[in-house]
Amino acid sequence: DTGVSQDPRHKITKRGQNVTFRCDPISEHNRLYWYRQTLGQGPEFLTYFQNEAQLEKSRLLSDRFSAERPKGSFSTLEIQRTEQGDSAMYLCASSLEGYRGRGYTFGSGTRLTVV
Amino acid sequence: AQSVTQLGSHVSVSEGALVLLRCNYSSSVPPYLFWYVQYPNQGLQLLLKYTTGATLVKGINGFEAEFKKSETSFHLTKPSAHMSDAAEYFCAVTLHTGNQFYFGTGTSLTVIP
Numbered sequence: 001d002t003g004v005s006q007d008p009r010h011k012i013t014k015r016g017q018n019v020t021f022r023c024d025p026i027s028e029h030n031r032l033y034w035y036r037q038t039l040g041q042g043p044e045f046l047t048y049f050q051n052e053a054q055l056e057k058s059r060l061l062s063d064r065f066s067a068e069r070p071k072g073s074f075s076t077l078e079i080q081r082t083e084q085g086d087s088a089m090y091l092c093a094s095s096l097e098g099y100r101g102r103g104y105t106f107g108s109g110t111r112l113t114v115v
Numbered sequence: 116a117q118s119v120t121q122l123g124s125h126v127s128v129s130e131g132a133l134v135l136l137r138c139n140y141s142s143s144v145p146p147y148l149f150w151y152v153q154y155p156n157q158g159l160q161l162l163l164k165y166t167t168g169a170t171l172v173k174g175i176n177g178f179e180a181e182f183k184k185s186e187t188s189f190h191l192t193k194p195s196a197h198m199s200d201a202a203e204y205f206c207a208v209t210l211h212t213g214n215q216f217y218f219g220t221g222t223s224l225t226v227i228p
Contacts, residue, residue, distance in 0.1 A: 004158070033215070040124075042205050042218030043159070056214060091158055103149050104216065106158035 002026075004107035006092050012113045013082055020078045021110045025094030032075050033104060034067055036060065037089040049075060050097060082114045117142045119206045121219035129227045134178075134193040136222045138206030141187065148189040149207040149216070150180055159205060165189060176200070201226045 005024040013019050025032045030051050035043035046065070047057045051072040061067075064082075069075040079086055089111050093104035122137040140146055147166045151159040163174025170182040176199075180191045189206060206219040 006158075009156075031214075040220070042207075042220050043216075044218070045215040048214055058215075093158075103151075103161045103164050104159075106151075106160070108156075108158045111156070 004092055004094050004105050006090075006107035006110050008110055009108065010111050010113075012115060015084060015114055016081055018078065018080045019082060019112065020076050021090055021092075021112075022074060022076050023092030023107060024074045025092070026105055027073075029094035029096050029105070030072065031095045031097055032069055033093045033095070034075070034077050035091040035093065037091055037109070038087075043091055046077075079112075082112075084114045087112055087114045117146060117208045117210060117217045119208050119217060119219040121204075121206050121222050123222055124220065125223045125225070127225040127227055128196045130198060131195050134191070134196045134200065134224065136191040136204050136206075136224065138180075138189045138191065138219060139187050140189060140206075140208045142208060142210065144210055146208045146210060148180075148182060149209075150174065150178070150189075150191050151205045151207060151218075153203045153205065153221075155202075162191070162204075196224075196226045198226050198228065200224060 007022045033048040034046040037043045045058050049069040064080045067077045089109045091109045092107045118141045120139045149164045150162040153159045163172050165172050165182045173179045178193045203221045205221045207216045209216045
């Protein structure tokens with residue numbers, strides 16, 4: 001069990017550029033979640049996958065955001081035409097279906113700074 | 116709808132003193148409750164959880180929390196603070212039928228030597 005891995009750890013981008021983040025969940029976990037955490041706030045739900053299916057999306061996930069989990073393993077989160085308000089920590093978490101009471105396992109996050 | 120409120124965005128305690136971090140929840144059905152800890156530039160680590168059964172739950176690093184339905188609270192305590200406890204603490208709620216967690220705004224714990 002190598003935990004949840006996120007790449008990159010830090011990303012600085014100019015406003016208007018596209019960025020893509022990757023998350024590798026714990027291998028046996030079939031659920032994968034994306035959360036966004038801004039300074040001084042708790043994580044806010046963005047979206048989650050069960051296997052390769054994206055089952056729920058938050059209203060926070062504007063049309064500039066897209067997430068995929070093509071083979072039910074790793075996931076990518078892409079932000080197009082980044083804005084300064086997108087600056088945040090993007091956290092990925094995974095869990096096993098039916099074991100919700102165990103909570104999530106979080107990755108270390110990708111910190112995005114839009115300049 | 117579910118939500119949590121963490122009272123006190125900053126708490127300072129002396130090393131060796133009692134730690135008390137407050138969390139109140141709102142849920143229309145029995146909730147699952149969690150406390151997570153976050154160190155700078157890190158993800159969140161699960162401290163402890165309440166799902167069903169015993170209302171006093173023990174977690175890692177000497178922390179414990181008590182689920183009080185009548186008070187809709189799930190406060191986190193530790194008898195004696197260590198310097199290594201300095202971090203951000205988040206309370207979270209979910210439903211046994213739900214898929215997303217709702218986090219509080221966090222409490223930053225400072226431990227004074």
